[in-house]
Amino acid sequence: MPKEPLNFPKADILVIDDTPENLNLLSAMLTEQGYKVRSVTKGSTGLRGANAVPPDLILLDVNMPEMNGYEVCEHLKASDRTRKIPVIFISALGDVLDKVKAFAVGGVDYITKPFQLEEVLARIENHLTIWKLQQQLQAQNERLQQEIHDRAKAEEKFAKVFRSSPNPIAIATVSNARFIDVNPSFLKMSGYSLDEVIGNTATELNLGKNTVAIAQTIQLLPETGSLYNLEFEFSTKCAELKTVLISLELIDLAGVPCALLIANDITERKRLENEFISLVSHELRTPLTSTMGALDLLGSEQLGTLNEQGQKVLSIATTNTERLIRLVNDILDLERMKSGKIFTRKMKYNAADLLTTATEAMQAMADQLQVKLIINPVEVELWADPDRLLQTLTNLLSNAIKFSEPGDTVYISATLSESQGVEPKENEPLLPKYLLITIKDQGRGIPEDKLQIIFERFQQVDASDSRNKGGTGLGLAICRDIIQQHDGKIWVQSTLGEGSTFYVLLPLPVQ
Incomplete structure (x- = not known):
């Protein structure tokens, strides 16, 4: 049975x-209206x-x-519990x-006997409403005071961290990226x-x-959210x-959207890193x-013929040495690109030929691994360094082939x-502005959490890939730098x- x-x-x-008589009348009237009523005949009993x-x-x-109503009210108002x-x-x-x-003694209203029941009810409801609103207002004020106190403590803590932090910190408005405050570390660095x-x-x-x-x-922070380690x-x-x-980090200062910029000076670390990589690579x-x-x-076999076991050991040594040479060359290439020591030699070149x-x-690699290559080129002239773009495409094709199964197909198309942007005149054909190259495979795919980092140095989908597939973890980082040098995008x-599916977007020369 459902409960009432x-x-x-x-x-x-x-x-x-x-x-x-008054007690009985009031008690019956108020109970009928849904109130809980307690009735007493003495002031002292009422106080208790x-x-x-x-x-x-x-x-x-x-x-x-014994005790009149004025005295009872004075006692009520003198106590914190009943005031x-x-x-x-x-x-x-x-x-x-x-x-x-x-x-004067603290009453909120006065009703003269003989009273009208409707009047008593109206006044009771009115003062109960006022009392409830006062309670709500008091609770809101207490919450507000607590929020103000908490905010003041948070601001005080932030101010201490802001001023004493060894990291350079600046605050700029989102609307126009103007500095409104910086800490001593920022002033020291700048x-x-x-x-x-x-x-x-x-x-x-x-x-x-x-x-x-x-x-x-900074201006896009409300849409993009926080950004780290740029x-x-x-x-x-x-x-x-x-x-x-x-x-x-997007923050709010007195209703004004602002950007909190925290800098980490890695100049010395980068110098040591570059020197170490350069030294090790060259050595x-x-x-x-x-x-x-x-x-x-x-x-x-100029020094003699090896048996089958010897040939196998020689093959392993050759493969690992080739991989080490590729790693060293990739590191040198990447560091030269980052330092601007590699310059692209751009020329007019046909995309289909590329x-x-x-x-x-x-x-040959595709045939060896029984992977089919399908090409769909497009005839268009690029202003680019063909050697560098060829390096990019062969790297992407190599990855696609390596991670495909026998019988799979790899597609390269353009x-x-x-x-976009400028509206063409009527009956005027639109001119192409970009060349989009796609390299698509049917392999194992890339986990979602790896999609954003595979273009970083030494990042691979699986740690075992460097052993099983012979990769260095630098190929995609080099591809990204080459495409960026051509004012393009890769994703x-x-x-x-x-x-x-890897995408390479390259701008076409202005006609």
Whole structure:
């Protein structure tokens, strides 16, 4: 059987009156209206009841033996437990002075006997509403005071961290990327004074080459959210160049959207890293080249014939040495690109020839692994470095072939993308503005959490790939740098278990 709904009383009312007829009348009337009623005939008894379980409202007679209504009200208002309970006096005394005294001792209303039931109900409901609103207002004020206190503590804590942090920190408006505050570490790194920085933008202070891009990134923070570890070339007031990692966080300052910029100076770390990579790479090339020559000599059988076991060991040594040489060359290539020591030699070159050459170069590998290559080129002229683009396409094709199963197909195709933005005149054909090259495989695919990092150095989908597939983890990083040098973009879409599609977008020369 379903339970009957519980009917809670509208309010708890305490009636204090020495006349039983009045008590019975008020109690019956209020109970009928859904109120919980407690009735007492003495002021002292009413005080004890109010202190034991404070009611929501008190109806109080004035003329009572031992303790009159005024004295009862004074006791109620003197106690913290009962002070805020609204008290309505009900009395046969109708003189103005009696009413004034009732209000003076803390009453909220005065009803003269004989009373009308409708009037009593209306006044009770009115004062209960006022009392509830006062309670809500008090609760809201307490919450607001707590929020103000918590905010003040948080701001104080933030201010301490902001000022004492060893990391350079700046706050800029989202709307125009102007600095509104910076910490001492930022001033120390930049060489500027606080007055020179505040109110200016990074571009106006000439803080680096990509300040416009940083400003645009700040303005897009409400849409993009937080960004972390953006590498940025920072220029000080004395034109000293530093490498920093910038993290951006959207914050609110007094209703104004702002960007919190935290910088990490990695100049020394980058210098040591580059020196170490360069030193190790160059020191490795000579012995590796010598080792590869010795292995080739052994393989030519000029020093004698190896048995089957010896041939197998020689093959393993040759494969691993070739992989080490590729790794060293990839590291050197990547570092030269990052330092600007590799310059692209751009020329006019046909895109169809580029795709055909790349496919022919990888055909032997595809045949060996029983993977079919299908090419769909397009005739269009590029302004590019064909050697570098060929390096990119062969790297992407090599990955697609390596991660395909025998019998799979790898597709390389190109399409033209029409210009956007400027509306063409009527009957005027749209001119292509970009060449989009796609390399699609049917391999194992790339997990979603790896899609954003595979273009970083030494990142691979599976740690075992470097052993099983012979990869260095640098190929896609080099591809990204080459495409960026051509003002293009490279990205990937993939479905796990169904394959991946790499996209290379290259701008076409202006007609």
